[in-house]
Amino acid sequence: ITGAPFQTLAALVDKSLLRRDSAGRYEMHRLLQQYAHEALRTDPVAKQRAEDRFCDYYSRFLHEREGWLRGSKQAEALQAIAAVFDNVRQMWHLADARGNVEAFGRALTSLGMFYAIRCWNQEGARAFGEAARRLSAASQAGDSQGHESRQQDMVLGQLLAWQGYFAHQLGQQREAQALLERSLDLLRRHPSPR
Secondary structure (H helix, E strand, C coil), X not given: CCCXXXXXXXXXXXXXCEEECCCCCEEECHHHHHHHHHHHHCCHHHHHHXXXXXXXXXXXXXXXXXXXXXXXXXHHHHHHHHHCHHHHHHHHHHHHHHCCHHHHHHHHHHHHHHHHHHCCHHHHHHHHHHHHHHXXXXXXXXXXXXXXXXXXXXXXXXHHHHHHHHHHHCCCHHHHHHHXXXXXXXXXHCCCCC
């Protein structure tokens, strides 16, 4: 995420400012994280870049595990996602706050599958519902055009489908049906080329 060279990371580990966990990920002490957040607040441009890189990294991380979740590496994928799930939640929150259609598009299938497999239906319904509301409001405001509009409709349709799935799992059949019908309407606007 930071783009720091290995030598820099190794030097920070040597100075006990970072540590590596058993999976090889670098971790920073909470106090240092707080300090970094405060420093970024004084530089909005740097903060935006850091948050964009964070969203990009974790949305790609989820996207790369989509095939694993469908196949023989499902247990490994679930474990990998669970190990960084606080960061995944943060990525989803940042993507939602910015209406980051690309991050949603990359991450939503893996995240939906993770919630479904774990039976975290309430959290799934909430996360996908908030994202769908944000994109729906942006879509109604006419913030995008052409290809962006198509992509936004496709991602919104998928978010609504997952939200409908979770509503169904929670026994909210009428809401699930309405969400799934709305999802189909959006997805049918832009049929995939064959």
